[in-house]
Each structure stands twice: as structure tokens, then as C-alpha cells.
Amino acid sequence: MSAVIVGSGFAGIGIAIQLKKHGVHDFVILEQAGDVGGVWRDNTYPGCACDVPSHLYSFSFEFNPDWTREYGPQREIYAYLRRCADKYDLRQHIRFNDRVERCIYDERHASWTVHTQSGRAYSAQFLLNGMGGLSRPALPSIPGLETFQGAAFHSARWNHDYDLKGKRVAVIGTGASAIQFVPGIIDQVAHVDIYQRSAPWVVPKEDGDIPAYRRAAFGAMPWLQKAARERYYWTAESRIFAFVKRPELLERFGERRAREYLEAEVQDPELRAKITPDYRMGCKRILLSNDWYAAITRDHVDVLTSGISHVTEGGVVDRDGVERPVDAIIFGTGFEAQNPVPAGAIVGRDGKDLATCWGKTPRAYKGTTVAGFPNLFLLGGPNTGIGHTSMIYMLESQFTYVLDAITSMKERRVRAIEVRQEHQDAYNERVQAKSATTVWGQGCRGWYYNADGVNTALWPDFTFHFRRQLKEFDAVAYHQEALRPGEDVRTLWVRTPDGETEVAHGLSA
Amino acid sequence: MAYPREPGALASEIRALRPAGADAPGSMWPEDAVPVPDYPLSQGAQREQKIARFLLGRAREMLRLRRMRPIERHGRKLDPQMQLLLALRAQQGQTNLLLGDSPAQARVQVRMGTLRFAQAEPAMASVHEFRIPGPGGSLRVRHYVPHAASEANSPLPLMVFLHGGGFTVCDLDTHDQPCRTIADRARVQVLSVDYRLSPEHPYPAPVEDARAAFAWAAEHAGMLGADPKRVGVAGDSAGGNLATVTALMALREGGPVPHVQFLIYPVVDADWTRPSRVELSRDFGLTLKDMEWSTQNYTAFDEALQADPAVVPIRAKSLAGMPRAVILTAGFDPLRDEGNDYAQVLRAAGTDVLHFEAEGMVHGFINMASVSTSARDALQQGCDQLAALL
Incomplete structure (x- = not known):
């Protein structure tokens, strides 16, 4: 058996560890960046953290007793993945x-032949695709953006060389990234214009430090950590009942709680009206934050809802024709979740291209395999996403299936x-x-859905x-x-301009 | 999936299985033949199969526990295992045998249901798949060689098998186990044909494929290591129809005629007023809805076709010269009467017929042999008759 794994995020690292544990060493991992970590390597914006408790958002076969917060910050999750890669000697498999x-x-x-940018071609029996749906930043096409003279970057490609201190900044988008980085930069900047398309439902994050004695206890008694993990899992899973079985409960309990929180945090009636969502809670990702409302009620923040008309050399013009001068534009516009595989990247039997086959509706069997694409396994494929609990749980379910296969x-x-x-x-x-009877079958728009409103992302x-x-x-x-x-x-082979060689255990160059 | 061709890859392996002298000059194994992997039973299915076998082994006691009385119709007693299986199916809301929301969904359902407990038994000396030419593109066939092949002094007969499923559902996999049983018990080679299915390919596509497969088999039996003089046709239900229609058409239009026909509860008539079709049209597996759906898919109830012997062979003006037949019918099958009648009609036309009605069985019993011993026994009896006639 041999495999090429694409990507070294949670999916790629996880399946690689499992392969090794099952005695399969004949694999390479191809990584476009210089380190492992996937989205947790790429998203370095201020305030970046997970919105799933870290004791749940980690491998079940690789506990980490040292999480310092309930919701681990990006640098800890990134360090965790690097540690996993080192512990299982994965780096020698990674190109x-x-x-x-x-x-x-x-x-x-x-077999699959995988051509890379460097001109090499790896070939192996299996292709395990660990390219996540949230790895490719989505940038809106706004007229005039190319003429903008200031700094402009996506939150997942944060420009740390650019000093935001005292700058006027436009933030486009109010999704899961924006609500984390806006509070993260709010104290430095002179002014922020937040361009919002639709308001998110925001609930408080029951976050906090994990004290040293608990970390020590977890380290000494892994069963204690396992128990904590189970508790997190079932707490999260109990919430899905309303999403799946009784969407109206979300209105009665979830929305009321979120609205109370909003009213407690935001006094200005005009702002309240702007940031109150007009759709059923849960049909888009529910955001967890304790500082978002506090940040956007600051005096130097404007929330703008009329939409963006175009960008000039030095500012952003909204649909009402008002130009607001800015020094920098930060895109919190999310990812190409609806186009998880670029066109031409995966070509199956009879020359069929996966992206073309899918069109606007990605489909797989059990989120993992696709007709017309033998020996391909998608990790985190269509309809495997979740909004309420840990994606790692879904990935690990797929690992079991792939290994059994x-x-x-x-x-x-x-x-x-x-x-x-x-x-x-x-x-x-x-x-x-099944989806039609849930909260995701109620005609919402967003990255869970394709252009026709079909849920292609969530389980x-x-x-x-x-x-x-x-x-x-x-x-x-x-x-x-x-x-x-x-x-x-x-077996695993690599073809370079010099010729074709068998790769022993994925180890040689 | 298409298989890359590596000429002669299997020739030596197959040659070893052939009886001495069968290797005629110039004979060659199909280039693209590949062995067929089996489907592993999941652990859940293994558990369920144990339970099902346990329950069915004690069917009488189970029925008494459920306060279910023995069922008798016209002096025939429904086999307790069949009765219990039907009750378990009904409990899961499965009241039809074939019917689904769409042909594609029905195929998935029937496949999952049939293969839930299917195992690659009895063991064969070899099972290979390859493609043969067909009128609508190449046809996939699966070739079974039983262990008896290496013991026999002379080449075994070859039976071309056409699976049932109302011309709409089922495939080579769903009828893998029946084919193995026939090959093993009747000591024949079997060539199972993946003919085109309705409604995407209505009449006459399935008949054309069946005829093409038989013609190929008649010509290439020697190459497969079988006896070219003894190439027959076999099939269950809709496949039984295709088998006997293949014989009939060969007779009428010239060319090789099957040596023998093995018909398992075949569809041979379109008379909806036959007593078994009326009285057994529900509660016994195959229902009126199933039959109407199949007919709709196959001929769309076309009036001319309902009288055409190529669809309803029992309506042929003459069946004189039809090959010898083994006809196996089931006592609690809507198709019972036409099958029994067909045996009489063939006999009257001068054909040697061995007819055996499995009194307590229901339609589709040959696919229940992995859990029901009585179904297995009934199929084996039919195979014994076939062996006797060969």
C-alpha cells in the first residue's frame, strides 16, 4: 500500500499518524507551505483562537494536557500540530x-500520479486529500481594488509587517475571523469602518484559563482528560438536537439569549438594529465572542451596512456614494468553502475533472469517496462539516473508514x-x-450552501x-x-527531471 | 471499471484448471479476464446473520412465540422459514420485493438487502470477469469454474445465467451465490451475464444481450474449458424469461440452440388472471405492484408485446423442438401457475421436462439461501435435477 497525502493540517497529519500506527509507512505528504499546521499555521491574525473547546478540538489518540485556555489560541493549536508531526516522525515524509x-x-x-509545482511527480496507490474547505481565502471582486494605494490583505494572510498603529482601517466582513481580529486590533487603530453584509448571531464564549493544577492533573491522569473530553463532546452534541430536530427551539432559547446579550452590550438603538440578525439562528455559523460587541460600540468604530460600491486610491465608497478614506483594507471574507477543489487539480477515470464534475454542488459518498475517482479519499469532503462541535471528530470517523478500506x-x-x-x-x-427538515433547510444563504441554497457543506x-x-x-x-x-x-514512486525512482517508506528526497 | 489489458496474464492459471485435452489449438483465455474479489461481511452483518440463522433454524418455535399460525393455500404449506422471513421483512416496512422510488434507488435497496448476508460460497476453483461483445456495447460476464472441473474426466457443461430482478434491478453480485451453488451442485461452469436493464434499456435490449451472450458462449465454450456440445441457458424470474426466450429465438432464427434450459420461477405469461397471480399478489414477497412496475419498465404494457412470444413465450404458436428443460417453481409465488403451466405446454410440445415445485417456497428464494436452509435445499434439489438432465 502506498499513498500521497495532500496537505499537512489536522486531516493530513491525523491520517498520516493513523497510517503509521497501522504499519503503513509508504507515503508522502505534500505541503505547499514551509511548515505543518494548515489553517492553524496560516491564520495568525490578532486574537485568533478556536471556537470549539480545545480538549475536544484535538486528536483522540494524541491528548494534550497543556491547553492553557478552554478555547485554545492559535499559537497553541499550531504548536500542538507541530508536536504531533515531530512525535511521529512525520517531517521526513513531508515535502x-x-x-x-x-x-x-x-x-x-x-494509482494516482501527483504533479507538483517543482516539476516532480509522485505516484502511489491512494490519494488522500486533506485540502480543507477553509484553506483558500475568498476575496470579493470589488471594482477599483487594484488602484488602492494602501495595504490590503486577507485575515488568513495577515500582514504582520504592516503597523496598524494609528491607522484608519476598513474591515470587510463580519464572520468568525472578523469578530476575533477586530477586538484584537481595536486598541491600536485610529478608526475602523466595518462593512457588514449580514449580521451574525453572537453568543458569549464560556472561555477561561485552565489553571495549572488542572493541567497537571490532566497530565498525570489521562483518564481525567478523557472524561473532560466526553463531557465537552456531549455538551456540544446536545445542542445539535435543536438544529436537527426542533429548529423552533433555536428561536425560543438560542435567539432570545443572544438578543438579551446584544441588548445588554449595545445601548445605541440604531446600532442595535444594524447588528440584529434577520434570519433563523443556526442556519449560519453561530459566533462565540465576549469582546465583539464591546469592540464595535467603541467611538472610533462605524458599522456600515449599505454595501460597497467601489474602492478608490485612498478609500472605500459605499452604495450610498459616501467615500471613507482608509489606510488599510482587511478582508474577513472567509474561504472558498463551496469550491473545495480547484478546477483541474484532481482528474479521475476517463479524464474527468473533479471540480467540473461537481459544478456548484459537491457530492461524495459518506463525504469520503466519489464515483469516477477510484482510490481517492477526501478528508473533510462534502457534507462532513459541522457548526456545533469539533471537526476533528468527523475527520477521525473518516480515518477509521479509510484505514478499514x-x-x-x-x-x-x-x-x-x-x-x-x-x-x-x-x-x-x-x-x-434529512437536511430539509433541519435549520439548514430553511432557505438561508452562506458558505454552508451552494448558489441554489443546497446544503453541501454540513452534516x-x-x-x-x-x-x-x-x-x-x-x-x-x-x-x-x-x-x-x-x-x-x-509502491511509492517519484519522477524528477533526472528520472524515476522508488521511494523507500516515503523517506528519500 | 475497465481493466487494462495485459495479454495472457491469466492463461496459465486457467489452463491448470482445465481438464486434460480441453485445450484446443488456438484457444485462448479472454485477455482482460480478472479475478473477482469477494465482499467482506461487516461485523454488524456477521452478527445479524448469526441471529437470522439462529431464528430461522427455529422458525416453528419463533412462529409459535409470535402466535402466528401455519399458512396453507390449496393444500400447500408455507415453509416456516419463509413465513418468518416475510414477517421480519414486513416488520421493517418492506412489503414489496423490488419496487423503489426510482429504478436507481430500487437497485441500491435490493443490492444492499441481497448482499447484506451474501458470502462467496460455495468456494469455486476460479471466478473471473471479462467483457464480451454485445449489441449495445461490450457485456460484462462473470465466469465460474467449480472445483469439480479438475476432478472430472471430461469438460463440464456451461450454463449461461441470466439474473432475475424484474428486468430492472439486480446484477452479477446479487446473484453471485446462486451461481456458485448451481456451478457447485450441478457440476457445471456458469457464465453470468450483466445484461442491460430496463427502463433505461427496455425490450428488446435485455433479450438481445442474452442472445448475444449465449451465442458467444456457444462459440467459445471450448476456450473456457467447457464442453461446446453442452451449453445451456439458465435464469430466475425475469432471467428465466430471457433464458427460455433465448432458446425460442435460437430455434426460430437459426444458429446454435441451447443444450438445456434451467428455469427458476420464470416469468412466461402476461395473463394477470391466473389464480396464483391473483391470490398471491401480496404478503408473499413479490407483489402485484412489483410485477406491474417491472412490466411497465420492460414493455410499458405495450399491447402487441403482451402477446409476442419474445416477451410471453408461453403464447408461442409452437414450442416444438425446444430444448430439454428443468423448471423449478415455488408454491407461494404469483408466477407459480404460469411456470407449472409452461412445464405442461413444453411437455405437450414434445420436450423432456423435469418439473419440480418447491411447495413451501416464495418468489426469490434462491437469494435467501445464505440464511435459510430450506431455501438452500430447494435450490439444491433443482440443481440435482439439472445435473440429472445434463
């Missing part, structure tokens, strides 16, 4: 600073598997039927249902292609 350009399925060898293939001498189209369709019909049910479905590889839903007598599966 840093080499971006994946094109992955092509080779039917003859039942590849070990069962090896045992039965199967060289390729491909999900049957009709099984993929039936699965997605079930998911969509619309309890997460333990997802895990149960992925507990074992269900070969019955797949076309299987057997190895011929005497034939063996493709």
Missing part, C-alpha cells in the same frame, strides 16, 4: 514548499475501489432529505450517526478491481 498542481488517476496501474483491500487483493454512482446518489438523497445530523456509518468499509457500495495473480500494488 514542504511544493504545491500540488494536478493529481491524475492512472487506470493501468490503479485500505486494509480490507489488501487482505482481499483488491487494487482499486470506486463507489457506485447509484449508491452515491441514494446516499446524497438521504442526506438532503445535517448527530455526529455519532456519521461515525456509525463510517465504522466499517462497506465494499458492497463499491466497484472493486482485483489484482491479477502475481501482480502487486503500486
